[in-house]
Amino acid sequence: HLATSLPLPSERDHLRPRIDMVVFMIDIKSKYSLKNVETSLAYVDASFFLGKVCFLVTGVGRVNACSIETNAVCKLAEAYCSPVLFCELELEGIRAATAQRLLRMLQICAGHIPGVSALSFVSLMRNSNVD
Amino acid sequence: ESADPQQTAFALRKAWTLYSVTPLHRFRRSRLSDYARLLSAFIAAEKQKGLAVEVGVELDIKVALSSLAELRGSELDQAALLVQLSSRSRASSKNSEDKLVWSGWFCSMFGDELSENVPENFTCLPLFLTHGAESYTSLVGSWFQKTFDCCFRRLAISPLNLSWMVAMWAGYKLERAASAVELVFSMPCLSQPLDISYAIHPEDAKALWDTVQKTPGEITQGEVDVFMDCLYAHFHRHFKIHLSAAKLVKVSTGIASAHCDGIVKILHSQYLPGVLMLLTELAISQIQ
Numbered sequence: 575h576l577a578t579s580l581p582l583p584s585e586r587d588h589l590r591p592r593i594d595m596v597v598f599m600i601d602i603k604s605k606y607s608l609k610n611v612e613t614s615l616a617y618v619d620a621s622f623f624l625g626k627v628c629f630l631v632t633g634v635g636r637v638n639a640c641s642i643e644t645n646a647v648c649k650l651a652e653a654y655c656s657p658v659l660f661c662e663l664e665l666e667g668i669r670a671a672t673a674q675r676l677l678r679m680l681q682i683c684a685g686h687i688p689g690v691s692a693l694s695f696v697s698l699m700r701n702s703n704v705d
Numbered sequence: 706e707s708a709d710p711q712q713t714a715f716a717l718r719k720a721w722t723l724y725s726v727t728p729l730h731r732f733r734r735s736r737l738s739d740y741a742r743l744l745s746a747f748i749a750a751e752k753q754k755g756l757a758v759e760v761g762v763e764l765d766i767k768v769a770l771s772s773l774a775e776l777r778g779s780e781l782d783q784a785a786l787l788v789q790l791s792s793r794s795r796a797s798s799k800n801s802e803d804k805l806v807w808s809g810w811f812c813s814m815f816g817d818e819l820s821e822n823v824p825e826n827f828t829c830l831p832l833f834l835t836h837g838a839e840s841y842t843s844l845v846g847s848w849f850q851k852t853f854d855c856c857f858r859r860l861a862i863s864p865l866n867l868s869w870m871v872a873m874w875a876g877y878k879l880e881r882a883a884s885a886v887e888l889v890f891s892m893p894c895l896s897q898p899l900d901i902s903y904a905i906h907p908e909d910a911k912a913l914w915d916t917v918q919k920t921p922g923e924i925t926q927g928e929v930d931v932f933m934d935c936l937y938a939h940f941h942r943h944f945k946i947h948l949s950a951a952k953l954v955k956v957s958t959g960i961a962s963a964h965c966d967g968i969v970k971i972l973h974s975q976y977l978p979g980v981l982m983l984l985t986e987l988a989i990s991q992i993q
Contacts, residue, residue: 603864603893605933606950638861638965639952641868643926 580614594684595626595692597676600647602633602640608647615654625692626683627656630672635662655696712775713974715787715808721834722842723860723967725988726811728819728827729853734784737770740852744768744788747848767791767803778815778982783830785812790841807837809845814981819989831988832981833857834969860967860988864953870963870983871956872929875907876914877976883959886910888936890951901951903940907959 575590582590596618601607611629618627629651633639644660651658661672683692745768752766769789776785787810791803811830813820820829835842846857862870875886885904892899917931918924937949955964961971961980971980 603952604950605937606947609949638863641864641949641953643865646926 579610580617595628595680596622597628597630599630599632600642602631602642602644603636605641608642608650612650623655625656625695627654628676628679628695629656629658630676631658631660632663634660635664635668657695710974712773713977716776716810716834716977717971717974719836720968720970721836723862723969723984723988724833724835724846724857725860725991726831726833726849727856727992728823728829728831729849729855731826732828732853734772737772741768741770743852744770744845744848748790748844751844765793766806767793773810773812776810776812776814776981778813778978778985779817781817781820782813782815783820783828785810786830788845790837790845807835807841807845809833809835809837809842812981812985814978814985816985816989818986819992828853831992832860832985833988858991860984860991862963862965862967862987864965866987867953867956867963867965868933869924869926869929870961871958872914872917872932873924873979873983874956874958874960874976875905875910875932876918877958877960877979878911879907879959879973883907884957886959887955887957888948888953889955889957890948891954892951900954901946901948903936903948905936910958 575593598611598614599607600611629647631644631647647658659672659675662668663672679695681687682690682694685691745766748766748768767790769787769791771787771789773785773787777783788808789805790807792806793803810833812832812834813830814832816829816831819831823829835845849855850857871886871888884907886907887905888903890901890903892901913935914932917928917935919928933949937947940946940948953965956962960973960976961969963969969980969984971977
């Protein structure tokens with residue numbers, strides 16, 4: 575399900591399936607996309623931030639077109655205890671690999687992988703912060 | 706500290722194309738006239754090979770290399786190096802003056818970050834600015850690459866850096882009435898290219914910056930963000946367009962203007978060192 579911002583329209587609440595994961599997409603070429611994500615974060619229930627939220631930064635292939643500091647995104651992700659993925663959608667290989675990663679994460683968030691829960695993402699992040 | 710206006714006059718009011726350059730190996734400032742001779746011979750040889758710059762015109766290219774002792778920042782900086790290509794048509798009389806066809810200069814303004822960490826025998830002049838035909842730039846660049854084992858790369862300027870520049874430059878004080886502060890945005894994802902030009906009265910821009918900047922002489926990313934957000938919000942209020950979703954491609958102030966393709970024009974000698982310092986920093990980060 576794709577949305578340009580949150581909150582989702584309430585009229586369709588009853589028709590919507592359970593949401594297992596939320597991926598916030600930030601285009602490194604658009605300051606607006608970062609602002610939009612920051613505003614939308616307020617509409618996500620706190621329980622999602624236990625491994626069911628992830629930030630996807632796109633457009634990283636074009637270093638000279640960036641309008642956002644990657645530091646700012648990393649700080650945001652840290653504040654919300656969620657991982658950040660960097661990718662370049664214009665490159666087919668990276669696009670496919672990123673899609674596979676997200677799919678894998680989604681499977682875990684939906685509880686389809688026995689023995690691994692979304693909480694693992696949170697503890698993985700904490701380890702890398704300590705380093 | 707302002708440099709001798711005579712030495713720096715050549716740098717003003719010209720559109721310079723920017724490159725980053727890796728350190729030059731075994732460059733000897735005492736050999737400038739030798740280098741000029743060698744470069745001249747190289748250009749003549751390339752022309753013989755058929756890489757003529759202007760077809761059908763017989764031109765002798767004269768090369769002049771000079772050191773600009775005033776154009777440097779710290780003690781660790783090397784003095785700037787100016788390369789000038791002049792032509793004298795063979796058809797005209799001996800008394801005719803040489804015409805400057807191309808100029809380029811290497812410079813380092815507070816490039817200590819690079820100079821400090823470089824082994825002996827290397828000369829750090831990370832910023833290269835050119836004005837004139839691309840074909841001459843290519844010839845001069847090739848000769849320097851071969852002779853000093855260095856590498857040139859076009860220096861593009863990201864929207865992030867452009868917004869830093871406009872915030873900084875809009876805040877500088879100018880005695881005379883200055884030109885407007887202008888930002889040009891390119892709208893994404895359209896079948897036909899569309900540019901939006903956003904012009905602000907320089908006094909308004911300076912007033913805005915003055916309310917944002919906390920410590921004079923210091924600028925933070927946060928302050929630049931607030932400055933830009935105010936401009937975006939103002940524009941959105943009037944035109945319902947989110948400029949923050951577009952690509953900032955050019956900024957223009959009374960001090961200087963810069964384009965994302967790496968083209969810069971400096972208008973005011975007083976702020977030349979400041980602008981060069983910023984560009985040196987960009988060049989160094991591209992090298993590293």
